[in-house]
Amino acid sequence: MSNDKKDFFDYDSYVNPKNGNKKNGKPVKKNGKKAPKAPQDKQDKQNKPNEQKPPKFVPADENDRESAKKTAKKQDKDSIENIKRMFDEALNESQEEMAEFTEEIEVPDAPMSNPEGLHRKLYFLFGIVISLLAIVGLYSTVVFTRDVIKDFADNTQQKNEFARFVYPIVICDPAPFNQTVKLRSETLITAALWDIILYEDKSKYEADFDMIIVPELDVEQHGTKLFGTGLSFEHQSIIGVEVQFYYDESIKSYRIPSNPKHFTYSPYIEDMTRVGERYTLTVGYVSPTPAWLTLTSEEEPSPEKYVEYVVSKRGNEMTLVAIQESDKKVESPHGL
Numbered sequence: 001m002s003n004d005k006k007d008f009f010d011y012d013s014y015v016n017p018k019n020g021n022k023k024n025g026k027p028v029k030k031n032g033k034k035a036p037k038a039p040q041d042k043q044d045k046q047n048k049p050n051e052q053k054p055p056k057f058v059p060a061d062e063n064d065r066e067s068a069k070k071t072a073k074k075q076d077k078d079s080i081e082n083i084k085r086m087f088d089e090a091l092n093e094s095q096e097e098m099a100e101f102t103e104e105i106e107v108p109d110a111p112m113s114n115p116e117g118l119h120r121k122l123y124f125l126f127g128i129v130i131s132l133l134a135i136v137g138l139y140s141t142v143v144f145t146r147d148v149i150k151d152f153a154d155n156t157q158q159k160n161e162f163a164r165f166v167y168p169i170v171i172c173d174p175a176p177f178n179q180t181v182k183l184r185s186e187t188l189i190t191a192a193l194w195d196i197i198l199y200e201d202k203s204k205y206e207a208d209f210d211m212i213i214v215p216e217l218d219v220e221q222h223g224t225k226l227f228g229t230g231l232s233f234e235h236q237s238i239i240g241v242e243v244q245f246y247y248d249e250s251i252k253s254y255r256i257p258s259n260p261k262h263f264t265y266s267p268y269i270e271d272m273t274r275v276g277e278r279y280t281l282t283v284g285y286v287s288p289t290p291a292w293l294t295l296t297s298e299e300e301p302s303p304e305k306y307v308e309y310v311v312s313k314r315g316n317e318m319t320l321v322a323i324q325e326s327d328k329k330v331e332s333p334h335g336l
Contacts (some may be wrong), residue, residue, distance in 0.1 A: 159269035162281055165318045166309055168194035169226060170267045170285060176307070176323045180227040185234040192223035193238070193245050193256055202258055211255045216247075219254060228319045263288055268301050270328065281309040282326055305330060 171194050174187045196202075196214055200222070205212040216235050223231060235252070238245040242262035246255045264287065271282035284303025306326035312319045 155272055159272060162272070162279065162309075162311060162318070163267045163269050163283075165226075165311065166267050166281070166283060166320070168192075168198060169309075169320060169323075170265050170283065171263060173265060173285070174323060176325055178322045178324075180320065180322075181230050181232070183227065183231070185232065185236065186238060188223045188227060188231055188233060189219060189235065190238050190245070191226055192219045192221075193254060195222045195226060197256065197258075197260060207258070208255065210258060212258045213248075213251070214254045214256055216252045216254065226320055228321075265304075268303055270303070270306065277312055277314055278321065279311045279313060281311060282328055283307050283309050303330060 168191045172187055172190045174183070174191070177183055193214070196218065200218075202212055205214055207213075216233075219235070220231075220233050223233065235247050235249075235254075237247045242264075243257065243260050247253075248255060265285040266287075268284040268286050269281055270284050273280045283306065284301070285305050285307065286301045286303050306328040308324040308326045309320065310322040310324065312321050
């Protein structure tokens, strides 16, 4: 078939009707043939080319991203709604449903024994220990209280302290007096020398065979310790039946035995009363017993007589105030 006989569509005339083979808006024949009629919609578009704009061109990948974002937002929103719904359902469950749920769950027993029973055993053992400690503490308290009361009633330690103090004076066996300043010098000197023999460090004195030489100043100091101040001393030799104290005026000292073998009396504190700083002691004269037997023996000695000593005590310092006759009488050893 030749080209001149072939029907063809004039594209330029269709797109631009002004330049196309149209007349008064109608298609004209070409080569003796009638042009085909355009579809109705195409005719409308051709008749109104400026009224409708063509769609904007959007790349395919951009459309996919927008769609993915919308899908993700929708999924997030759905997830949040689901979580919120789950919490609401959990909070709205009734206590009965929770109780049923917990009853249905069975917890297997632990291999260990019941902890509550173990705790009871521990509490029981702890109670036994506490009870034993309480019994021991009560027993110790009773024993301690008994000993304290006994020591307080007997005043054993304090009685021994007073016995040690009055021992040099008891050996002298002075006559009763009310004022120490009126004592005779012979009594003051004898008691002071016995105090040196019993309690002083004799190694500091000069020795002369079995005698020691004691300065008169030391004698006065020991006399003041026993009888207090304001005393008057007339130094002289004291000649007794068993013991002699020689005074040497040339050296103003006494020659006395370092270890005499004879003791006249030793004290035993029978009773003791206190008024302020003054103690009234009922002293038993025990003869002739060494001092250590009197102070340490558990058996009560048998005094030959009783004398009352009034002693002033301030702290650890003691001073003899007076010696008085005692109303206490010596009991017969056979109860006669």
